[in-house]
Amino acid sequence: MNYVSGLRCRECKREYSISPIHVCEFCFGPLEIIYDYEKIKKSLTHKKIEERPKSMWRYQELLPLNGDPTVGTNVGFTPLIRSEGLARALGVRELYLKNDAVNHPTLSFKDRVVSVALSKAKEFGFRIVACASTGNLANSVAALAAAGGFKSYIFVPYDLEQGKILGTLIYGTNLIGIRGSYDEVNRLCSEIAENYGWAFVNINIRPFYAEGSKTFGFEIAEQLGWKVPQHVIVPMAGGSLITKIWKGFKELEAIGLLDGVPTKIYGAQASGSNPIVAAFKAGVDWIKPQRPQTIAKSLAIGNPADGYYALKTIRESGGWAEDVTDGEIVEGMKLLAQTEGIFTETAGGVTVGVTKKLIEQGIIPRDESILISITGNGLKTQEAIQDQVGRPLIIDAKLSDFEKIGAPKQRERENGIQATL
């Protein structure tokens, strides 16, 4: 059963048949997938979804493939956690964390978009896949290309974190580091895409790729018992994920699987790369490009492709946009780790930091349901916290040396014994 009938320009509404294209020939607007929601509504039920394997593909009718997925079949269905410790620290009643730091296989939400992109690339008959990336996309394309039998070319700013470089090279890809910012990498990739017949996941395959992000939203709704939180905080780089979480909620409502979407969506960026937040605060709908300078490299996009639509999503939902400094990002990472035992990357530090700020400012009320999006894993961005978490105490393997450091008091010894008994 196929529920996709073509592509449509978001601006002039002109329609195209399904092929690896991403912009309208007439007005250069971005293309979007057209689904037959009436047909999906007749076929898809809560029960049907719940009986399927626990992966993002349980929402297959709302994803743009012709057949079953062939790449990344186990991606998604990551934990949704009811927070105790962080909720207490932030002084709020009902807090949830959606944890894509443990997504499979490369520990970020990007596995969702890449599994759709590469499954679609296979349907189109591509043998070579490529991408421009701020790091996590590189990891995911390299891994899933290896698993899916594609050759891959990956373009990144040359000065990414080691975890992201090694976590790409290990899969045997062709990694090209560009002396320049992500925006320069992306510009080069657009030129390459025009001259080479490759599947650039975030360029010519982008309409298909981006749809994968909706599953982050679908899972939130299902995991909360087919309800959505009143406030959802989302990190923004290119601004695609935030629009797709909103779209996912709206789609579930349209096909009768959600009774209303009372959600306000909040966009989070680093102060050193905040073009979308700046436009929101200025009350304009055009984005002024920036030259990013932040430890949150995964979000460091100065000219976001979906910035305009991200702004629209935030405003339409009645949400807000905010940014945090590098210092606040590190504090956010530590706070999440020390209250919930979750080690997130800098992007998660951004969402935690922004949530804290918005609660303190009274923009997010303390007595309503709040969900923080955790989109990546802290083991990949160790440089950001290298000198911020202290050091281990190094001693010789002698009891007297251990006692000399003065840590274990008599009471701690006894409590420790009680705890282990």
Ligand SMILES: *Cc1c(COP(=O)(O)O)cnc(C)c1O
């Ligand atoms: C790419 C990325 C984002 C943002 O995605 P966009 O859709 O480009 O806004 C958020 N978090 C992490 C960890 C990412 O890698």
Ligand SMILES: [Zn+2]
């Ligand atoms: Zn158009």
